[in-house]
Amino acid sequence: MSDDWFYGSGGRSEPRDNRLWAVIVIFMVLNVGVLSYVTFFRGGGDLDAVNAELGSLRFQLSSAQLDIQGLRDQLKARASNDTDSLILTQLYNRTKNSVVLISVRTATGGGTGSGFVYDEEGRIITNNHVVEGATSISVTFLNGRIADATLVGTDPYSDMAVIDVNVPGEDLIPVTLGDSSELLVGEYVVAIGNPFGLANTMTLGIVSALGRQSSAPGNYVIVDVIQTDAAINPGNSGGPLLSLRGEVIGMNTWILSDTGQFSGVGFAIPSDTVKREVTGLIETGSYQHPWIGITGRQMSPAVAEAMSLSPNTMGTLVVSVTAGGPAEEAGLRGGDRQVTIEGSALMVGGDIIIGADGRYISNFYDLINYVERNKRPGEVVTLTVIRVGEADPLDVDLTLGVRPGP
Numbered sequence: 001m002s003d004d005w006f007y008g009s010g011g012r013s014e015p016r017d018n019r020l021w022a023v024i025v026i027f028m029v030l031n032v033g034v035l036s037y038v039t040f041f042r043g044g045g046d047l048d049a050v051n052a053e054l055g056s057l058r059f060q061l062s063s064a065q066l067d068i069q070g071l072r073d074q075l076k077a078r079a080s081n082d083t084d085s086l087i088l089t090q091l092y093n094r095t096k097n098s099v100v101l102i103s104v105r106t107a108t109g110g111g112t113g114s115g116f117v118y119d120e121e122g123r124i125i126t127n128n129h130v131v132e133g134a135t136s137i138s139v140t141f142l143n144g145r146i147a148d149a150t151l152v153g154t155d156p157y158s159d160m161a162v163i164d165v166n167v168p169g170e171d172l173i174p175v176t177l178g179d180s181s182e183l184l185v186g187e188y189v190v191a192i193g194n195p196f197g198l199a200n201t202m203t204l205g206i207v208s209a210l211g212r213q214s215s216a217p218g219n220y221v222i223v224d225v226i227q228t229d230a231a232i233n234p235g236n237s238g239g240p241l242l243s244l245r246g247e248v249i250g251m252n253t254w255i256l257s258d259t260g261q262f263s264g265v266g267f268a269i270p271s272d273t274v275k276r277e278v279t280g281l282i283e284t285g286s287y288q289h290p291w292i293g294i295t296g297r298q299m300s301p302a303v304a305e306a307m308s309l310s311p312n313t314m315g316t317l318v319v320s321v322t323a324g325g326p327a328e329e330a331g332l333r334g335g336d337r338q339v340t341i342e343g344s345a346l347m348v349g350g351d352i353i354i355g356a357d358g359r360y361i362s363n364f365y366d367l368i369n370y371v372e373r374n375k376r377p378g379e380v381v382t383l384t385v386i387r388v389g390e391a392d393p394l395d396v397d398l399t400l401g402v403r404p405g406p
Helices: 019-045 046-078 088-098 271-284 301-307 326-330 364-374
Strands: 004-005 013-015 099-106 110-116 123-126 132-140 147-153 160-165 189-192 203-216 220-228 242-243 248-255 265-269 294-298 316-321 337-341 345-347 352-358 379-386 395-398
Touching: 088 099, 088 189, 088 203, 088 242, 099 123, 110 189, 110 248, 123 271, 132 160, 132 352, 189 248, 203 265, 220 248, 220 271, 220 364, 248 271, 265 271, 294 364, 301 337, 301 345, 316 326, 316 345, 316 364, 316 395, 326 395, 352 364
Parallel strands: none
Antiparallel strands: 004 013, 099 110, 099 132, 110 123, 123 160, 132 147, 147 160, 189 203, 189 242, 203 220, 220 265, 242 248, 248 265, 294 316, 316 352, 337 345, 352 379, 379 395
């Protein structure tokens, strides 16, 4: 998406003609359909494969309309944003008093990290891994004030935590949480934190990629992760990643490195995740993630071949369903026979999820991402599935549960 924005003389990004996007999206979807049918009829196939292909294509076409409208809305929002970027010195001076150094003691030692002031009540947001296992927590402000902190809430699944301090009001300068869904690859971002204990260090970089995922406890994933090349090192964890408008659009969390130090690949939890979870962490001490209750795998040509389907069949294969979980209660079916694909055993024959609430789902990440962004436990999601032996895709209403603890 970085090619679709450029920086004008006013210092803010400006959109190109979004009509071109609509044409491109429709063209790509139609070409996928044409190529799929050409491939299928050349290779031959049975009725199940034809129906699977038809169902998948119908959802791709209907979902394209939603994607086009969403893109138009995003471009319109960005075009109407007339807030000029701050120069870096202004940004730093506006934010520096909101960033804190967090020091912890544990049964085996201690460590440091970063955090940022969330509100005037003394709540500070940081990473769960910064305070996990702490027997004591202290917070140091830029003015030198040191205060003991108490743990308010944690979510290991999103690596988020909230702590609380009791300090004079003039020390509590909350940040502004921005909208991470509006980020574009190539935008400049700034990280402020305490690498190696060096208080309030600022580094500059860009958004290198969006929509990354990372592992979480229990074989789950953290979704919508922001990748950046702004220098992030040990001690930066929990500190803010900021746009040039001075808004927090992410929480710096980890790096990818062979040495344990910065190598140009850093990651941040998006601000939309922070905003979604922080109220629950403050009010209840935890956050309840929606839960489907399946083990899933992205469809591939090899998996499709093992199920006698078109090699172009997309979606999430339901490998297994958790006993007593939401998927089993809703009637989703897991695999019923084992095959070996690329040297690994896999249960195939289960339902293939191709849609959620009318939106096309091409892989397992899309499914988890949609549910995390849009649903809460107890709400219903309508899954559209391809079921072996059925002529047409089926709609299955599933009431989401609460993800079990790690």
